[in-house]
Amino acid sequence: MKNIMNSVFLSCVKATGLMEKKIHFGLTSAEEMQLKLHIMMCNACARYEKQSLILERSIAKLCEPDNISVDFEKLKQTINLKLETAGNNTQIGKD
Amino acid sequence: MRKKQTMSSPLPVDWVSLYIEDLHKWARHKTSSSEVASDLVQDTFLAAAEKFCSFKGESSPKTWLFSILNHKITDYYRKKIKQPVSIDNDSLYGFFDKSTERWNKEMRPGNWNETDGHLLDNDEFQSILKLCMDALPEKWSTCVKLKYLTEKKGEEICQDLEISPTNFWQIIHRAKLQLRDCIENGWFKHT
Numbered sequence: 001m002k003n004i005m006n007s008v009f010l011s012c013v014k015a016t017g018l019m020e021k022k023i024h025f026g027l028t029s030a031e032e033m034q035l036k037l038h039i040m041m042c043n044a045c046a047r048y049e050k051q052s053l054i055l056e057r058s059i060a061k062l063c064e065p066d067n068i069s070v071d072f073e074k075l076k077q078t079i080n081l082k083l084e085t086a087g088n089n090t091q092i093g094k095d
Numbered sequence: 096m097r098k099k100q101t102m103s104s105p106l107p108v109d110w111v112s113l114y115i116e117d118l119h120k121w122a123r124h125k126t127s128s129s130e131v132a133s134d135l136v137q138d139t140f141l142a143a144a145e146k147f148c149s150f151k152g153e154s155s156p157k158t159w160l161f162s163i164l165n166h167k168i169t170d171y172y173r174k175k176i177k178q179p180v181s182i183d184n185d186s187l188y189g190f191f192d193k194s195t196e197r198w199n200k201e202m203r204p205g206n207w208n209e210t211d212g213h214l215l216d217n218d219e220f221q222s223i224l225k226l227c228m229d230a231l232p233e234k235w236s237t238c239v240k241l242k243y244l245t246e247k248k249g250e251e252i253c254q255d256l257e258i259s260p261t262n263f264w265q266i267i268h269r270a271k272l273q274l275r276d277c278i279e280n281g282w283f284k285h286t
Binding site: 011012013014016017019020021023024025044045047048050051052054055057058059060061062063064065066068069070072075076078079080082083086087 | 105106111112115116119123124127128129130132133136137140141144145187191195196197198203204206207209214215220221224225228239240242243244249250260263264265267268271272274275278
């Protein structure tokens with residue numbers, strides 16, 4: 001009996017875990033149903049799911065590129081210098 | 096002392112000037128950091144010079160350089176993901192009761208009074224999120240962000256970074272629990 005209960009009713013640990021699986025990989029239809037059922041019965045997890053989705057959107061925003069301006073002239077110089085040095089090293093002993 | 100002979104790099108001299116900005120823009124888009132992008136672009140040109148003899152001109156120089164850069168970006172994340180950070184169950188049982196696996200009473204999510212996405216436009220909320228992200232182990236915060244940085248599906252991210260899907264979402268599960276809690280304490284209980 002306990003096994004049947006466990007296969008239908010998720011714990012809060014499993015439910016919150018499946019929420020992440022859902023976002024990144026998707027759920028099987030059985031998992032989808034279990035999660036729905038759990039959220040219907042558990043206020044804490046229902047609230048967690050909403051907040052988790054807010055977090056996802058905020059994280060997406062956090063991942064937008066920064067606006068720090070780049071000194072491309074300086075970067076070019078650094079790279080060219082390194083390329084030159086690297087070129088020299090491979091030519092050692094040729095002169 | 097003999098004067099050091101200057102050898103030009105085997106890369107065509109104008110490639111750096113021609114492609115640096117496009118490469119940098121892409122790297123910044125994929126890492127959200129100008130500084131990291133600069134490092135990756137530099138590594139890209141050095142790698143390109145090293146294997147220039149294998150460039151057969153079958154693709155355009157730009158395509159070739161971008162493919163090197165994309166490998167550099169994947170390597171950059173792979174290194175972050177390879178850090179050994181355990182995801183033992185102790186990190187769960189601060190939040191949940193060990194035997195029932197239900198929320199510990201004092202750790203249950205509080206009411207955020209969220210309406211119409213106003214939190215998303217709030218700069219202060221966003222900066223607390225950033226602080227809380229920085230407080231996570233780097234491997235965890237990287238996993239949480241990878242979906243948005245790489246713009247790839249979970250399966251593809253895991254394949255690129257050689258991590259199992261289950262491991263990946265379990266890390267994110269723990270990271271999210273901590274992140275949510277950190278934000279609730281930093282934002283809702285002190286404003």
